[in-house]
Amino acid sequence: GNSVTQMEGPVTLSEEAFxxxxxxxxxxxxPSLFWYVQYPGEGxxxxxxxxxxxxxxxxxxxxxxxxxxxxxxxxxKGSVQVSDSAVYFCALNTNAGKSTFGDGTTLTVKP
Amino acid sequence: DGxxxxxxxxxxxxxxxxxxxxxxxxxxxxxxxxxxxxxGQGLRLIYYSQIVNDFQKGDIAEGYSVSREKKESxxxxxxxxxxNPTAFYLCASSSTEQxxxxxxxxxxxxVL
Numbered sequence: 001g002n003s004v005t006q007m008e009g010p011v012t013l014s015e016e017a018f019x020x021x022x023x024x025x026x027x028x029x030x031p032s033l034f035w036y037v038q039y040p041g042e043g044x045x046x047x048x049x050x051x052x053x054x055x056x057x058x059x060x061x062x063x064x065x066x067x068x069x070x071x072x073x074x075x076x077k078g079s080v081q082v083s084d085s086a087v088y089f090c091a092l093n094t095n096a097g098k099s100t101f102g103d104g105t106t107l108t109v110k111p
Numbered sequence: 112d113g114x115x116x117x118x119x120x121x122x123x124x125x126x127x128x129x130x131x132x133x134x135x136x137x138x139x140x141x142x143x144x145x146x147x148x149x150x151g152q153g154l155r156l157i158y159y160s161q162i163v164n165d166f167q168k169g170d171i172a173e174g175y176s177v178s179r180e181k182k183e184s185x186x187x188x189x190x191x192x193x194x195n196p197t198a199f200y201l202c203a204s205s206s207t208e209q210x211x212x213x214x215x216x217x218x219x220x221x222v223l
Contacts, residue, residue: 034211043117043201043214044154089153093205098169099144099212103153 002027006090006102013080013109021075021105023064023090031092033057033066033073038087038104047075047088080109113138117202117215124189124196125223132187132218134202142207143185147171148199148217157200160185189220197222 007022025031032051036044048057053068062077073090090102115136124130136143142161146154156169160179174193179185185204189196199219203212 032210036212036214041217043216044203044212045214046211049211093210093212098156098159101146101154104151 002031002092002094002098002100004090004092004100004102006088006105008103008105010106010108013107015082015109015111016079017109019075019077019080019084019107021088021090021107023073023075023102025071025073025090025092025100027071027092027094027100029094031094033064034091034093035062035064035073035075036089036091036101038089040086044089080107082109082111085109115202115204115213115215117200117218119218120216122218122220123223124220127191129188129190130220132189132200132202132220134185134187134215136183136185136204136213138204138206138213139182140204140206140213141182142205143179144203144205144212145169145175145177145185145187146201146203148201154201157187196220 003026005024034049035047037047038044048059050057050066056065064073064075087104087106089104093099118133144159145157155171158177160166176188201217202215205212
């Protein structure tokens with residue numbers, strides 16, 4: 001079956017530090033890949049997505065590139081802010097209708 | 112404004128009781144989903160529906176039931192057969208199976 005493996009947290013960084021959260025996947029077919037963000041007590045919001053190999057998704061300074069050869073979709077940001085503190089989920093969708101989410105990585109950014 | 116709503120925000124269940132969580136969307140999306148989230152864990156799929164009057168079990172469907180009589184509504188019933196229902200429940204919708212999912216704000220279910 002499909003699976004998503006995320007870097008374990010929690011991750012604690014100082015403001016303006018570089019962020020990488022690793023995500024690798026296994027899937028049949030050609031999945032779409034997503035990063036979602038969840039703030040405390042809320043639902044998830046889309047952060048960025050990529051629908052085919054070599055696509056780069058980007059939003060709010062975050063980036064991730066769909067790497068088919070390494071089955072990865074790592075999330076990066078060059079300079080994090082305190083407001084980026086949240087839980088980040090990597091996910092994939094296939095045309096079979098089921099979505100698969102990683103376990104989430106909690107990021108805390110300290111001033 | 113288009114969006115997806117869930118109610119109530121908090122729900123308390125007594126032993127042996129069935130409770131129903133509401134999920135409504137006005138995004139004209141075909142696909143809808145229910146997830147369970149436990150503290151510090153990821154999302155686990157309970158049920159999903161790709162079209163009205165049709166739905167499929169997800170990974171943890173036991174003790175839950177759903178209906179999809181209208182495109183905009185996908186209620187989830189937590190039955191008395193679900194022995195450990197305390198969790199945060201998230202509903203989502205998408206235009207197709209491969210597209211972005213839009214999530215509601217969630218319902219926190221607690222057992223008295």
